[in-house]
Amino acid sequence: MFPLKFIIVGGGILGSSLYHLLKEAGHEVKVFDSGKRRVFPTLIHSLLLKGRDVELAKESLDFYRRVGVPMRELPSITLGHVPQDLITLWEGVGVKVEEKHVEWLRARGLYAKGGDRLVSIAHLIHSTPHVKAEVSVDPETFTLRANGREVKGDVIVIAAGAWNPQTVPVSSKSYYCWATLALFGTSEVGSHIIYDYEKGFYSRPLLGFGGNLAIVGDGDVIESPPGRRICVNSADVLSRVRERLGRLAPLYTAGEFCEGTPDMRPAFGKLKENVYYVGGLNGYGAEVGPGIAKLLVDFILKGEENKEYSLSRFNGLRDFRLGREPHEI
Numbered sequence: 001m002f003p004l005k006f007i008i009v010g011g012g013i014l015g016s017s018l019y020h021l022l023k024e025a026g027h028e029v030k031v032f033d034s035g036k037r038r039v040f041p042t043l044i045h046s047l048l049l050k051g052r053d054v055e056l057a058k059e060s061l062d063f064y065r066r067v068g069v070p071m072r073e074l075p076s077i078t079l080g081h082v083p084q085d086l087i088t089l090w091e092g093v094g095v096k097v098e099e100k101h102v103e104w105l106r107a108r109g110l111y112a113k114g115g116d117r118l119v120s121i122a123h124l125i126h127s128t129p130h131v132k133a134e135v136s137v138d139p140e141t142f143t144l145r146a147n148g149r150e151v152k153g154d155v156i157v158i159a160a161g162a163w164n165p166q167t168v169p170v171s172s173k174s175y176y177c178w179a180t181l182a183l184f185g186t187s188e189v190g191s192h193i194i195y196d197y198e199k200g201f202y203s204r205p206l207l208g209f210g211g212n213l214a215i216v217g218d219g220d221v222i223e224s225p226p227g228r229r230i231c232v233n234s235a236d237v238l239s240r241v242r243e244r245l246g247r248l249a250p251l252y253t254a255g256e257f258c259e260g261t262p263d264m265r266p267a268f269g270k271l272k273e274n275v276y277y278v279g280g281l282n283g284y285g286a287e288v289g290p291g292i293a294k295l296l297v298d299f300i301l302k303g304e305e306n307k308e309y310s311l312s313r314f315n316g317l318r319d320f321r322l323g324r325e326p327h328e329i
């Protein structure tokens with residue numbers, strides 16, 4: 001039957017990517033989003049990942065270019081030991097890597113060009129048509145209701161991010177992650193991304209136009225159901241950032257909920273005949289999200305299953321502890 005009518009629950013990075021990919025393939029797509037998740041203007045897209053994730057990040061980058069999502073390329077500096085096989089992997093996807101002393105950091109680091117970008121995720125999400133509605137899913141029959149009315153489609157995809165484990169029975173959990181916008185004494189923070197594995201933080205410009213503003217965080221995982229009010233103590237992270245970058249004035253701290261799987265890597269799979277799940281993007285959804293969406297589309301339309309990211313690898317496991325985010329080295 002062509003075209004198929006797809007219903008997507010969740011209009012975040014995954015839901016929006018699925019919309020474009022399925023439209024490109026000629027299908028009808030309706031995205032439902034409750035609007036309960038805060039959308040950050042830009043997120044980091046980095047090719048400096050590990051294993052097969054690098055290919056997904058490359059696929060995501062191609063997607064952003066094709067769909068016209070605004071991006072700003074920035075050099076990055078990685079502090080801490082990086083194994084040679086990773087450097088070789090990154091060079092293989094066109095990243096120029098050089099080890100050198102960075103004067104304003106008073107440290108030797110890996111200076112990379114062509115590997116990191118700020119991506120206007122807000123543009124991707126806000127330019128994707130969606131119906132504003134909270135969708136409920138019957139756990140037995142997988143019947144969907146939006147604002148009390150039944151929703152029907154040929155294929156249903158659940159892509160509700162941190163709300164996935166509350167919506168359908170899957171091997172994932174939600175957690176809180178935060179970052180602080182700060183004013184720095186150095187303007188270099190406005191034009192570089194820093195991954196500091198020695199002090200344990202990352203720093204990224206607000207928008208990438210230069211200046212003294214940067215967002216810092218440590219990607220720590222605070223397990224919690226989505227929506228709960230979480231109070232964070234940023235003092236420890238900020239003191240580590242000060243040790244590296246000098247004086248700073250914190251301006252604003254914000255966070256959101258992410259979704260993690262037992263091995264903290266993304267997953268997709270079939271839940272029932274025509275119902276699919278995709279999620280577990282944890283702290284690197286802008287990096288691999290469109291790539292994972294593409295794997296799911298190939299699975300649904302062509303029957304090609306990539307075992308590495310298949311939900312079946314967890315065997316229905318629900319009792320587990322979340323680990324470290326896999327984009328960290």
Ligand SMILES: Cc1cc2nc3c(=O)[nH]c(=O)nc-3n(C[C@H](O)[C@H](O)[C@H](O)COP(=O)(O)OP(=O)(O)OC[C@H]3O[C@@H](n4cnc5c(N)ncnc54)[C@H](O)[C@@H]3O)c2cc1C
Pocket residue numbers: 009010011012013014015032033034035036037042043044045133134135136159160161162163167176177178179254255256257258279280281282283284285286287288289
């Ligand atoms: C502080 C912070 C910084 C981050 N920085 C980066 C970064 O720099 N780079 C990066 O790659 N990633 C980053 N991330 C992670 C990134 O935000 C996530 O990986 C990504 O948003 C996950 O995308 P998603 O589409 O799976 O879920 P989401 O973006 O959460 O989208 C899910 C959507 O589903 C909707 N929804 C939920 N339940 C329902 C329902 N029942 N009915 C209808 N709609 C529903 C929600 O409203 C939401 O819009 C960061 C996260 C945080 C918290």
